[in-house]
Amino acid sequence: xxxTLSLEQMHAAAGxxxxxxxxxAHPDRLMLLCQLAQREMSVGELEAALGIPQPTLSQQLxxxxxxxxxxxxxxxxxxxxxxxxxxxxxxLKALYTQFCERKKL
Amino acid sequence: xxxTLSLEQMHAAAGxxxxxxxxxAHPDRLMLLCQLAQREMSVGELEAALGIPQPTLSQQLxxxxxxxxxxxxxxxxxxxxxxxxxxxxxxLKALYTQFCERKKL
DNA sequence: GGTTCATTATATAGATTGATATATTACTTT
DNA sequence: AAAGTAATATATCAATCTATATAATGAACC
Numbered sequence: 001x002x003x004t005l006s007l008e009q010m011h012a013a014a015g016x017x018x019x020x021x022x023x024x025a026h027p028d029r030l031m032l033l034c035q036l037a038q039r040e041m042s043v044g045e046l047e048a049a050l051g052i053p054q055p056t057l058s059q060q061l062x063x064x065x066x067x068x069x070x071x072x073x074x075x076x077x078x079x080x081x082x083x084x085x086x087x088x089x090x091x092l093k094a095l096y097t098q099f100c101e102r103k104k105l
Numbered sequence: 106x107x108x109t110l111s112l113e114q115m116h117a118a119a120g121x122x123x124x125x126x127x128x129x130a131h132p133d134r135l136m137l138l139c140q141l142a143q144r145e146m147s148v149g150e151l152e153a154a155l156g157i158p159q160p161t162l163s164q165q166l167x168x169x170x171x172x173x174x175x176x177x178x179x180x181x182x183x184x185x186x187x188x189x190x191x192x193x194x195x196x197l198k199a200l201y202t203q204f205c206e207r208k209k210l
Numbered sequence: 211g212g213t214t215c216a217t218t219a220t221a222t223a224g225a226t227t228g229a230t231a232t233a234t235t236a237c238t239t240t
Numbered sequence: 241a242a243a244g245t246a247a248t249a250t251a252t253c254a255a256t257c258t259a260t261a262t263a264a265t266g267a268a269c270c
Contacts, residue, residue, distance in 0.1 A: 021130035087203040094199040098192035099118040
């Protein structure tokens with residue numbers, strides 16, 4: 001955290017960071033990504049695990065796909081999702097540390 | 106990242122994390138927090154630094170105050186803001202690493 | 211063709227944003 | 241201490257964006 005960025009650079013970075021924040025700023029999507037960060041899962045598995053109605057789920061997954069936060073793989077009728085490595089994963093890790101591990105602190 | 110949380114625990118954590126994400130999911134607020142993470146600043150300084158119209162700025166600062174992401178200190182006519190230590194700072198740091206330092210990677 | 215798994219379309223309800231105008235707080239000057 | 245001024249905050253409201261339910265569509269398999 002040493003070198004200072006120009007306002008332009010900050011704006012550009014903030015814009016990109018902000019798009020990621022928007023993706024995580026929704027409970028269902030956040031939970032989805034948490035699940036998918038741990039292991040690859042099919043839509044049906046996610047539906048069962050999180051109790052989100054299927055079309056809603058699919059819509060959220062579409063958003064995540066369009067923002068390239070997840071990758072997909074089809075196996076027959078099943079569509080498997082997983083988190084793509086990148087900034088999303090780093091932030092998810094930070095959130096996990098802050099909100100899931102901090103019980104005993 | 107070892108122990109698995111119950112769905113209920115996940116939901117609760119996701120809810121709290123999500124509120125933070127919402128706060129960061131806005132370019133102006135994100136820039137504000139980045140500035141304020143570096144040093145305490147008055148509203149006027151922020152206005153000058155970021156070029157955000159004053160009422161808009163004040164509105165965003167109010168939101169950040171209500172979510173307790175910033176602390177304030179009045180000095181005469183001036184109101185100074187700073188980022189409160191906590192999850193927000195951890196996430197800001199992660200964002201900085203991902204989006205501001207990663208040029209040469 | 212029928213069934214299962216998944217995606218897309220459509221429409222409505224709800225939340226967020228930002229501009230303009232107004233109010234408040236504290237300082238200054240007379 | 242009254243009036244003026246600078247700094248900040250709040251109110252209001254139209255415009256935009258986001259979310260979700262229902263219905264329809266597509267893809268793969270039997």
